Each structure stands twice: as structure tokens, then as C-alpha cells.
Amino acid sequence: MLALTSSVAQGLVLFGAPAHVHVQRVASPVMEEAKSQAIPFLKKPPGLDGSMVGDIGFDPLRLTDVVPISWAREAELKHARVCMLAFLGYVAVDLGFRVPGAPEVSSLYAHDAAVDNGSMLFMLLPIAVFEIAAGVPKVFQLLNDPDATAPGDYKFDPMNFSSKGTEEAKRTMAMKELANGRAAMMAFSGIVTQSALTGGGFPYTS
Numbered sequence: 287m288l289a290l291t292s293s294v295a296q297g298l299v300l301f302g303a304p305a306h307v308h309v310q311r312v313a314s315p316v317m318e319e320a321k322s323q324a325i326p327f328l329k330k331p332p333g334l335d336g337s338m339v340g341d342i343g344f345d346p347l348r349l350t351d352v353v354p355i356s357w358a359r360e361a362e363l364k365h366a367r368v369c370m371l372a373f374l375g376y377v378a379v380d381l382g383f384r385v386p387g388a389p390e391v392s393s394l395y396a397h398d399a400a401v402d403n404g405s406m407l408f409m410l411l412p413i414a415v416f417e418i419a420a421g422v423p424k425v426f427q428l429l430n431d432p433d434a435t436a437p438g439d440y441k442f443d444p445m446n447f448s449s450k451g452t453e454e455a456k457r458t459m460a461m462k463e464l465a466n467g468r469a470a471m472m473a474f475s476g477i478v479t480q481s482a483l484t485g486g487g488f489p490y491t492s
Contacts, residue, residue, distance in 0.1 A: 339457050340464040356432040360424065363438035366467020369474045376477060380487040394481045 320330040324344035333350030334343050338359060350358060376393040384390070389399035400406040420440060427434055435441075447459055480490040 339460045354428065354432060356428050356437045357425070359437040360428055363464075363467065364421075365471055366464065367438075369470040370467055373470050373474045373477065376474065377488055380481075392481070392487055394478075394485075 322328045322330045322334075322343035322345075323336075324342045325346060328346060330343050331345040331348055331350050333355050334341050334345055336343070338355060341355075379388075379393045379396060387405070389396065389403060391399045397406070400409070424440070428437065477490055481487070484490055484492055486492050
């Protein structure tokens, strides 16, 4: 660009134009980078284009620059579902619910009690079988053929929630699961911390 400007100026001088003619540069417009909807003072992560249900551009650590977003969504849904069940189970035990043979302790001490009496090993085995039989193939599918089935889709829908209504209704149902799952992840972390700090049962205030 500088060479072109210099050549134009020299040509004007050669053809009799005043030597003081100034060729003004025109600045090219700068496109403003999009900002994250969730964190407006940060740039929008390039991997989050808003097409996936629940995507509001929240990725402050830029994890989607490293891992595929479908894989990240699979992990989010797995933790969300576990925490929804965990929240219900944690509170139910502290409200007095017991299965036959369960130790008579609060949820806070149930892990150690289950390890001591051997029931934790019994629970670990079927969980490991499910994880290997379903989780590992899903990871390979997401890495090799992410468009085959959606993240979190294990064809388990006994109430047919995912097959009812329009596509918009299905997206709304998926958003509800995400919203409740995200709330459950925060809630379970909160009740475990609060019960450890207070040593008390539900509602974990004293």
C-alpha cells in the first residue's frame, strides 16, 4: 500500500502536478468482535454459535477451543442428570427415608458408612458396567460421528417427552432439562457444603 501511494505521488509530480499534493489514506472499517451474551465484557467464544439448545455463550475458560462442543454438552448433561438424582437422594435421606439395610446415618456420613459395610463396592460394580457399556461407546460416537445422535441421547424416553410436539416444543423440553440440571449442579454443591459446615440435616441451616 505504501509503495502504491508513493508511485501515485511521483506520477503526479512528473505530469506537472504540484509536489505538495497529499494523497490521503482511507481507513478500512474494523469489524467489532461479537461479545458473549452470558458475559458481555468477554469475546464470544468461536465454538459457541448459538445453534445448540442452551448455548448462551458462557465459556470463560474457552474450553470449546480445546474440546468439541458436542463432547462438552455430553459431559454437562451427564453431570446435570447425576446431580438432579443426587439432590433428591441427599435430601430424602436427611428427611428420614431409608432403604432396607441402609446405615442409620445422615447423607453427609453415608459414603464412609457404605464403604465400611461393603455396600459401596456393590453399588460401584453396576455403575461401572453401565458406564463402560453406554458411556464409552457414546464418547467414541461423539468423537467420530457427532451427527449420528445428539449428546445425551441414549434412546431412553419411557414417557415419550422427546417425541411429542413440534421441533420448537422439543427444544423447549431440552432447555428445561438443561436449566433444571444446571440448577441441580449448583444446588447439590451448596447442600453438601452447607451440611458439612453446619453438621445438621435438612434444611442445613444449623
